[in-house]
Amino acid sequence: MQSENERVVVGRIAGIYGLGGWVKIMSYTRPRENIFSYVPWQVRQSKDWVEMDLQTGKRHGKGLIASLQDIDDRESARMLINADIAISRKQLPKLPEGEYYWCDLIGLLVNNQAGVVLGKVIEILETGANDVLVIEGEKRILIPLLMGNHVLGVDLELGQIQVAWQPEN
Numbered sequence: 633m634q635s636e637n638e639r640v641v642v643g644r645i646a647g648i649y650g651l652g653g654w655v656k657i658m659s660y661t662r663p664r665e666n667i668f669s670y671v672p673w674q675v676r677q678s679k680d681w682v683e684m685d686l687q688t689g690k691r692h693g694k695g696l697i698a699s700l701q702d703i704d705d706r707e708s709a710r711m712l713i714n715a716d717i718a719i720s721r722k723q724l725p726k727l728p729e730g731e732y733y734w735c736d737l738i739g740l741l742v743n744n745q746a747g748v749v750l751g752k753v754i755e756i757l758e759t760g761a762n763d764v765l766v767i768e769g770e771k772r773i774l775i776p777l778l779m780g781n782h783v784l785g786v787d788l789e790l791g792q793i794q795v796a797w798q799p800e801n
Contacts, residue, residue: 639674639681640724640735643667643717648710649692653703655712657689657696665691668698670719675700677715730779732786734763742767742775742793745784750799765793773799 647656659667668689674681685701703709724733734756742750742765751769756777763777775797776782784794 638721639718640721640733641716641718642670645675645712645715645717646695647713648706649697651706652699653705653709654697654699655703655709657698657717659696664696665689667696667717670723673700674718674720675712675715676718677712681718732788736788737765737786737793740786740788740791740793742769742773742795744795744797744799748799750795750797753793769799771800773797 642661643657643659645655646658648654649656657667659665661667668686672683672685675684676682684703687699687701689696689698700712703712727733737753737756740753742753744750749769750773751767753765754768755766757764757766757774765775765777765783767773767775775795782795782797784796786793
């Protein structure tokens with residue numbers, strides 16, 4: 633298969649739907665139906681990743697459901713509940729300069745212009761107005777993900793984000 637840094641988690645199996653092995657999907661893609669455009673999927677079963685072909689995926693009410701190859705009954709589907717869904721990083725479209733996938737920002741060190749390390753990005757929140765970096769350090773800090781304003785630069789090779797932000801005392 634592939635190493636963890638070549639794999640990108642794009643969703644998870646959230647439940648079962650019906651009797652025929654269909655599963656409910658929680659998608660992390662935007663728009664969320666985009667998860668169906670990436671095939672094959674890699675599904676984490678126990679500690680291993682298993683490649684699975686998506687047979688059909690569609691919107692159902694406010695959610696998403698999918699049928700996977702060789703999953704044709706309720707009990708087989710039940711075994712996949714809470715399993716992560718990943719794809720190969722090579723399947724992602726190349727982004728324009730200065731844009732980043734959220735998964736690439738998680739885990740980066742965040743420091744300010746004075747060189748003070750504020751912590752690491754542990755999560756990114758989608759708020760509607762703008763996304764927010766959640767930084768875990770001495771204290772939890774929330775920094776708006778506004779490039780050129782609060783976020784001055786991202787260096788994926790160095791694993792760092794530079795911000796215009798002063799820690800509270």
